[in-house]
Amino acid sequence: MILLRAGRWTTLAGLAMLAGLYVRALAFTPVERFQGAAQKIYYIHVPAAWTAMLAMAFVGGAGILYLLLRDRRFDRFAEASAEVGTAFSVVMLTTGPIWAKPIWGTWWTWDARLTFTLLLFLLFLGYLTLRGAVTEPDLRARYSAVLGICGLVLLPFIHLSVYLFRTLHPRPIVLQPARPALPPEMLLTLLLGAATMLVLYAGFVMQRMALAHRREREGHAHA
Amino acid sequence: MPDTPQNAGYMIAAYVVAGVVLVAYAVALWLRTRRTDE
Numbered sequence: 718m719i720l721l722r723a724g725r726w727t728t729l730a731g732l733a734m735l736a737g738l739y740v741r742a743l744a745f746t747p748v749e750r751f752q753g754a755a756q757k758i759y760y761i762h763v764p765a766a767w768t769a770m771l772a773m774a775f776v777g778g779a780g781i782l783y784l785l786l787r788d789r790r791f792d793r794f795a796e797a798s799a800e801v802g803t804a805f806s807v808v809m810l811t812t813g814p815i816w817a818k819p820i821w822g823t824w825w826t827w828d829a830r831l832t833f834t835l836l837l838f839l840l841f842l843g844y845l846t847l848r849g850a851v852t853e854p855d856l857r858a859r860y861s862a863v864l865g866i867c868g869l870v871l872l873p874f875i876h877l878s879v880y881l882f883r884t885l886h887p888r889p890i891v892l893q894p895a896r897p898a899l900p901p902e903m904l905l906t907l908l909l910g911a912a913t914m915l916v917l918y919a920g921f922v923m924q925r926m927a928l929a930h931r932r933e934r935e936g937h938a939h940a
Numbered sequence: 941m942p943d944t945p946q947n948a949g950y951m952i953a954a955y956v957v958a959g960v961v962l963v964a965y966a967v968a969l970w971l972r973t974r975r976t977d978e
Contacts, residue, residue, distance in 0.1 A: 721973055725973075728966050728969070728970075732962075732963065732966060735959070735962060739955060739959070742955075743951075743955070748944060750944050751942070751944070751945075752945065752947075753944050753945035753946060753947045754946075754948035754951040755947040755948075755951050757951050757955075758951055761954065765958065804961060804962070804965040807961050808962065811954070811957045811958070811961070812954040812958055815950050816950065816954065818950060819945065819947040819950045917962060917966075920966075921966070921969060924969045924970075924973055927973065928969070928972055931973075931976045932976070935976070
């Protein structure tokens, strides 16, 4: 009950921050000269992509811990993180093409970065489908942990794809060895976006874990 | 110096889509947890 309540309040805080992000990004952040207003999509697309990748990292990490410790809480956390990660992947995969159309002239291209991020989304879907298909809890947790670890292995390829392959996708301008190549007011908006998505992620995961815990308890009660 | 492109419609579309996805998921979670309260 505490987890659920904390999750609801954190989600509310995240939604309030989201409203603040929209105001800051749309009204108080300068328009980039060469890309125009479409560049502002960056402030939601990039944080959503970071959060989706973080969610998959947690799914894989929790999978490893479950396999080592056989603690059901890690499995519940991985399940919650996968579902929430799917939502952030949807934001990433919808806002990306909406930015690409005016800037690249096409909604989608099969270059390495885009294909890897689509694969990340499909892995989330596969993970959730697997969980729905296996009814025996221990078996489900073990199979899911292995798939989650596969997702974790994919993450470095997504980050490095813009260096390893010829790709249209811009290279990182914040997560790069030199200091971020972004004017301070734009960087601040981007960081606010990242904080907003993280708070939303935390709130969603707490609620989703509380839901899984309740369902588990009900399952035991009916057995 | 090239003119700044006029593409605010794409920006608005992206912000609307992102907002709808995140708020819809928040509402869905709230409804799912509320159902288990009953």
